[in-house]
Amino acid sequence: MSVKKDTIPPWGLAVAGATGAVIANAMVYPLDIVKTRLQVQEKRDPSYAAVAGTDVPHYTSTWDAISRIAEEDGFFGLYAGINGALIGVASTNFAYFYWYSVVRTLYISRVPTPPGTLAELGLGAAAGAVAQVFTIPVAVITTRQQTQSKGERKGMVDTARDVISSEDGWTGLWRGLKASLVLVVNPAITYGAYQRLREAIFPGKLNLKPMEAFLLGAMSKSIATIVTQPLIVAKVGLQSKPPPSRQGKPFKSFIEVMQFIIKNEGLLGLFKGIGPQVSKGLLVQGLLMMTKERMELMFVLLFRYLRQLRSEQLQNLADLAAVKANGIKPILTK
Template sequence: MAHVKTRLQVQVRDNNSNKTSTEAGDSQHYTSTWNAISRIMAEEGIQGLYAGMNGSLVGVASTNFAYFYWYTVARTLYTKSAGPSAAAPSTAVELSLGAAAGALAQLFTIPVAVVTTRQQTASKADRKGLIATAQEVIEGPDGVSGLWRGLKASLVLVVNPAITYGAYERLKTIFFPGKTKLKPWEAFLLGAMSKALATIATQPLIVAKVGLQSKPPPARNGKPFGSFVEVMRFIIQHEGVRGLFKGMGPQILKGLLVQGILMMTKEK
């Protein structure tokens, strides 16, 4: 699903010319999530749906490790500064510590995300291994710094969990006022809804980050994007504002399952 989501987010349709450009050419345009899944399987086999999986697994493992490591460090420093008699951190403090940990984790793990994105958006003929793709990025116009493309967008995106948690608490008071303990299905429903709202709010940045980390579309004549704002302007120029929300279907589906299960487990 992550591969399909990335393919959908990187393609660019030109509203003026009615053409679609991707780094693999017009033939790679997908009209929907199902169309992307069926065509990738037809052209590359079922293994095509798992392109970049090694990088994704490394990315998930390293991101989780880095996040919890830096969260532990941040929380320990906060506890020491607050003193032994201080009350437990408030929700706002916990969210702030989580955001700080997320930002620090991004500094160390974003190179894996860049390489994985390159693998997932490359055609089958051009797709290389993890190390070879990293080398290709380094040999590009940005040099080693190319491995940190999309860092600013990633740092902004650390607000996604805060939006999710805030939306969850707000929806909880709306749908289940005064209820302190939710049933598993209730927690799953609210977790899924809150993640969907957070995804809708941050989807333009997610799309812009993918645009920064993948090869520039043919219309750019090989010129990389300079910032996520430039990616957004390009997408709006060629596809309109709706282009900033492409690939949102699989993005939300992924979030629904992960966040729903997380909140359901939390409420037990």
């Protein structure tokens, strides 16, 4: 059955997107922990332990990180900070899909032709920028929680207090905002690629099957992740604690993070953690779009049913008014 989705209000599309994102991220959350830790660690150097005053964990691969985190912090160590992460995922995706729907609808109402690739990227970037401004504090707190050791682990409120007291006051919760605004090109590329791939592979198809949506979501996210990985690494570096070799001195900009990484680890250091990053993105985006498509279909059917019910009620009221106007007593049936 094919149904049109243009009848879904922006909040409906936002709920569908946020629901899909939460389900997808909860299923692959350990990969999120691993990619964050791989992206903040420095190149192995014996002097780091002396600087930090303790043995700094260093992971050699995704599997090494998973096994060592589970061994040192227990099974739940792989889910450290998940509450904040899912709140952040829900709020970010709700805001993104809401504003994406709004700006896309405004664009289509003013421009008679469907948006091209550049227009799709621009619409996605605008929606992403608005979403980031309101939701980045949750991302900062989650990054800190994901990089805390078992002994340092704190809740969201206490972690937020640490960020506020140890850095730039309340503005510390918006660390990495510039990098995040630059990174709006990631979802813009993702959803721009998704629309283009959908039109190319499934032209004219209104409703995708679950595996078709999964395939398109995975392909589009992989493209976006590879293109923006250096910015992702720099953003994580900004939002986490400074590496031991900097002796507590925080980074001031994502450019400074990138320069530090290139100096100490070379250009390839900007792509560290790309394995779990791509794996996570592929699975999350695939599951997200698959779930989102199903949720949107449910909303379409729900709104269709509600409109039909309302139409029947209005018709009954009209019939009753006509009967009264003609002076005919309506027949009441049990």
